[in-house]
Amino acid sequence: MWELYDRLIEEVKDGVVAEEVVVGQIWTLTKSNTVGLAMSSPQLTTSNFVPGTCQGQTVKELARLIKSWDFLEAAIGLSAINSILNSRETMNSIVNNGFKQLPSGSAFEMLGNRIEGEKVAMIGHFPNVDELSKLCNLTVIERKPSNEDLPDPAVEYLLPEQDIVFITSSTLINKTAPRLLELSKNSLTIMLGPSTPLSPVLFEMGVDIISGLIVEESEQVLRCIKEGGGTRRFRNAVTYVNLAKENYL
Known part of the structure; x- marks a missing residue:
């Protein structure tokens, strides 16, 4: 593990x-x-x-x-x-080793056409839930569920049945990521969020698309975080990067 x-x-x-x-x-x-x-x-x-x-x-x-x-x-x-x-430097190395650089920006927007009509699971309650649910059969699984979210144990039953699975990279912190990737092995699997490492190791461990970021303006991001800010406060100081095993668009 x-x-x-x-x-x-x-x-x-x-x-x-x-x-x-x-x-x-x-x-x-x-x-x-x-x-x-x-x-x-x-x-x-x-x-x-x-x-x-x-x-x-x-x-x-x-x-x-x-x-x-x-x-x-x-x-x-x-x-x-x-x-x-x-x-x-790392991003360019990954691309030079045969992996694909997809359009930058939100993974949800980038995969909009790919998601349409599919069975989709989202591990972590992202802000895009309402818009995404209009395109697909969406299930949100959360550690602290709200509204129509399902609790953690649902992953064991639902992930093997999904076409597409979005996994928040904070699962690397709470150690659930390896099991989630195992359960999602037959799905198109996207690991996303600012916590996501840009590493080909994730591809080898079952991730199909890595959606992370590169900090461009370090002092701006540092100041925002020190003052309690989130991504909305420093989104103009970073570049959102999408890398894939192959072109899934």
């Missing part, structure tokens, strides 16, 4: 030092070669010993925290990984 995590950690270069780590209200950020993001955990604990120790550690050391069951630590670990992988 740890293969996905171990291979992401292996992707991080040795010797790179973390310049800054910020755990904001919504997003966690590590700044090293670039800026990497991960969703902050709402389940903060007082028992961990990480706060106050991150700056100056190597990114590799911080990356290993992704395997922690303390989700504050795991978010730091994922943001550290993304501070190395989520760059234009």
Whole structure:
């Protein structure tokens, strides 16, 4: 079950030092070669010993925290990984190795025609639910369900029956991602959100489309996160990137 995590950690270069780590209200950020993001955990604990120790550690050391069951630590670990992988250099390397670069922007909008009439599951309640439900037979599965959302255990019953599955990359933090990918192996599977690493490892582990971002204006994003902001506040400072095993459009 740890293969996905171990291979992401292996992707991080040795010797790179973390310049800054910020755990904001919504997003966690590590700044090293670039800026990497991960969703902050709402389940903060007082028992961990990480706060106050991150700056100056190597990114590799911080990356290993992704395997922690303390989700504050795991978010730091994922943001550290993304501070190395989520760059234009990495994106170009993935494309040069035969994978496809799809149009940038929202994965939901990009796949609008592909989704129409299909059975679609969404792991995580994204803002696009209402519009998406007009195009397809949509099921939303959430850890804290609201309205017509279904609770977590529904994945075991419903994912194998879906044509398309959207998986929030915050599942890497709570460790449900490997099982979700296993259940979705016969579906077109998209991992999406600012927490998503731009790594071909995800393709090898069952993801068909990676939908993440590259931070272009690091100081603007850093300031927004420090002040409690979300993606709406810094969307003009990032580029949303879509990479795929093949052209699914």
